[in-house]
Amino acid sequence: MSDTDVVDFEAVRARFPGAAESTYMNTAARGLLMRESRAAIDVMLDARMHEGGDKPMMFEAVESARSRFAQLINAGSEEVAITKNVSEGLNAIIAAIEWRAGDNAVLCLDLEHPNNVYPWRHAARRFGVDLRVVTAVDGIMPVGEMIDAIDDNTRAVTLSSVTFAPGFRTDIAAIGQVCREHDALLLVDGVQSVGVLKTDVAADYIDAMAVSTQKGLLGLYGMGFLYCRNEWAERLTPAYLARFGVDLGDGAHEAALGGDDWRLMPGARRFDLGNYNFMAAAAVNPPLELMLDIGPDKVEARVVSLAHRLAGGLLAMGLPVCGGAPGPHLAGLVAVGEIGAGQHDGTDDPAMQSLFDYLSENNVQLTIRRGILRFSLHMFNNEEDIDRVLELAAQWMRKHNA
Ligand SMILES: Cc1ncc(COP(=O)(O)O)c(C=O)c1O
Numbered sequence: 001m002s003d004t005d006v007v008d009f010e011a012v013r014a015r016f017p018g019a020a021e022s023t024y025m026n027t028a029a030r031g032l033l034m035r036e037s038r039a040a041i042d043v044m045l046d047a048r049m050h051e052g053g054d055k056p057m058m059f060e061a062v063e064s065a066r067s068r069f070a071q072l073i074n075a076g077s078e079e080v081a082i083t084k085n086v087s088e089g090l091n092a093i094i095a096a097i098e099w100r101a102g103d104n105a106v107l108c109l110d111l112e113h114p115n116n117v118y119p120w121r122h123a124a125r126r127f128g129v130d131l132r133v134v135t136a137v138d139g140i141m142p143v144g145e146m147i148d149a150i151d152d153n154t155r156a157v158t159l160s161s162v163t164f165a166p167g168f169r170t171d172i173a174a175i176g177q178v179c180r181e182h183d184a185l186l187l188v189d190g191v192q193s194v195g196v197l198k199t200d201v202a203a204d205y206i207d208a209m210a211v212s213t214q215k216g217l218l219g220l221y222g223m224g225f226l227y228c229r230n231e232w233a234e235r236l237t238p239a240y241l242a243r244f245g246v247d248l249g250d251g252a253h254e255a256a257l258g259g260d261d262w263r264l265m266p267g268a269r270r271f272d273l274g275n276y277n278f279m280a281a282a283a284v285n286p287p288l289e290l291m292l293d294i295g296p297d298k299v300e301a302r303v304v305s306l307a308h309r310l311a312g313g314l315l316a317m318g319l320p321v322c323g324g325a326p327g328p329h330l331a332g333l334v335a336v337g338e339i340g341a342g343q344h345d346g347t348d349d350p351a352m353q354s355l356f357d358y359l360s361e362n363n364v365q366l367t368i369r370r371g372i373l374r375f376s377l378h379m380f381n382n383e384e385d386i387d388r389v390l391e392l393a394a395q396w397m398r399k400h401n402a
Contacts, residue, residue, distance in 0.1 A: 007294050009302055009379060015290070016380040023385050026365040028164065028192060028333055028376035031218040036286035044282050058278040065281045068288035069217075069225045072296060073190075073199045073209070079233070081226040081271035082281075086191045087115040089210025089226035092271045093187050094119050094156070095239035099127035103155040106146050106184075110136040111163045116189045120158065129155075139163070139322055139339050140329065141170040147178045154184040161199070161209075162192035165369040166322040167333030167376070169193070176205025185232055191215055195287070196303050196332040196378060198296040207232045216332075216378065219284030223277040228268040238264070244272035291379075299379050303332040306377050306386055310334045313390040317397055319355075322372060333376040341371035351400065358396040364389055 013019050018032040044061070047054040067077040083089045109117055109131075123129045132154070134145040141159055150157060157179050159170050172188065179186040188209040193199060195216030201209060209227040213219030228236070238245055247263045264270040291299055308326040311334045315321045322335040337352040347353050347368050356373050359366060367374050375389065 007298050007302070009382065012290070012294070013380045013382055019380040019385075023364040023388050025375040025377060025381065025385070025389070026367055027196065027215055027218075027378040028167065028369075028374055029367045030214045030221070031195070031216060031287075031378055032380055033220075033283065034218065034286050034290070037219065037283040040282040040286060041279050044279055058276075058281075061278055061281040061285060062276045065284050065288060066225070068285065068292060070227075071292055072288060073194065073201050073227060074203070075201050075227050076230070076267075078267035078269060079227055079230055081228065081268040082276050083210070083224040083226045083271070084222060084277070085115075085212040085224045086113075086189055086210045087119070089208075089224050089271075090116055090158075090187065090189065091119045092226060092238065092240075093185070093208045093210070093228065093236065094123050096236035096271075097155060097185065098235075098237065099123070099129055099155065101128065102130070102153050103127075104130040104132050104151075104153050105156040105158065106132045106134065106149045106154055107158045108134045108136050108141055108146065111139070111141055112158070112160060113164045113189065116158060116160065139166040139335075140168055143171045143174050146175055150178055150182055150184060152182060154179075154182055156185045156187055158187045158189070160189040160192060161194070162197065162331045162333065164192055165372055165374060166335035166339055167192065167331060167374065168323060168329040169197070169331050172204040172206065179207070180205050190227075192333070193331060195291060196300065198300045201227055201229070213280055213284045217284055218287035218378070220277070220280040223280030223284065226268060226271055228271065230267050233267045233270065236270075238270050240273055241270075242273040244274065245270045294379070302379055303377050303381070304330060306381050306383070307332055307334050309383065310375060310377070310386045310389065313386065314393060317390075317393060319393065319397075332378065333374060335372045335374055337372035339370060339372055343371060344369060347371040347373070354400065355393065355396050358399075359389065359392055362392050364392065 015034045016032045066080050070077040070080045124131050132149045134142050162169050176186050185207045188206050190209040191211045194211045207229045212224040214221045245265050247265045307330050311321050311326040319336055323329050341349045345368055
């Protein structure tokens with residue numbers, strides 16, 4: 001697709017059957033599957049059922065997914081490892097750093113998902129890493145405070161590109177530049193943005209980034225990608241090692257057995273372990289191909305414009321949209337309620353719980369995280385979805401205020 005082509009997003013929507021079956025605003029939990037993903041899994045399952053499985057086809061699916069993902073984030077395919085999920089990718093990097101006495105790591109615990117909190121608490125206990133914790137203000141990643149906390153003993157900085165709640169964007173490049181100056185590794189949890197927003201690891205000075213495939217990448221659970229910049233990968237020693245992480249030469253299966261002259265694979269491939277989640281690789285290829293075909297900038301523009309329409313509409317009704325008027329903080333996620341007024345899947349605010357229940361009863365799919373309602377969008381959403389939610393919210397307001 002060339003730059004001047006107008007994208008037919010209704011044709012894109014038609015490839016996701018689930019988009020017609022509910023008002024689906026739950027990509028932040030898990031995205032919808034394309035028909036083509038189902039078909040690709042079926043082909044693999046048929047081969048597995050009838051012939052025991054077609055291994056070259058399975059590996060082809062993994063390598064296509066790896067190189068498409070690399071292209072999507074402006075990396076080389078040798079800079080991408082295949083993992084199980086975000087947690088595994090983050091832990092792989094943290095455990096591979098050679099921590100020295102006095103090293104510190106900078107992070108904002110308030111805004112990170114628990115899966116990017118416990119690996120750091122663990123590193124503090126295991127390796128004595130000094131955690132320099134900064135505090136979020138109004139749900140925004142405190143870039144200035146993070147930069148101020150970085151010094152020559154900072155070995156790593158971590159952040160989410162978009163937080164899981166309230167879903168605002170982080171100014172990654174500003175922190176990335178400072179990390180580069182201090183030779184600190186910038187580790188990003190990219191799962192709430194990759195596939196939805198355009199990602200350029202080079203422009204943002206990202207050193208490593210972990211994602212899973214079931215959210216914005218519109219694939220299955222149980223597979224993730226770990227980007228690691230070549231220069232950093234060569235300095236990292238994986239905590240786990242198996243066949244695919246070892247440079248065995250030309251596809252040799254057992255060449256290094258017995259010898260002591262083996263080497264780690266160059267780049268991020270040293271983090272690959274054993275056999276892959278081949279079904280999940282088959283499933284993620286069609287959406288990756290579609291995103292590359294449309295262009296990540298066009299996907300982003302579409303999703304962000306829908307998010308603006310939703311946030312603006314809800315705000316005009318007097319609902320407490322986090323972050324207020326739509327602006328540059330907004331990604332593909334619109335959050336409503338008071339941050340921290342509850343937990344996972346429930347809010348302590350009876351009005352917001354009632355709004356959530358009303359929307360759910362009317363076939364809108366969304367989630368509650370940290371006590372706030374989370375409407376999360378992707379390229380299969382359209383204006384009608386937004387207007388349907390605005391209409392339901394208006395009905396709820398009339399009932400609620402009656
Ligand atoms: C920001 C963020 N990180 C991590 C996760 C989950 O991590 P994992 O893929 O390891 O289960 C989620 C959501 O499930 C998330 O929103």
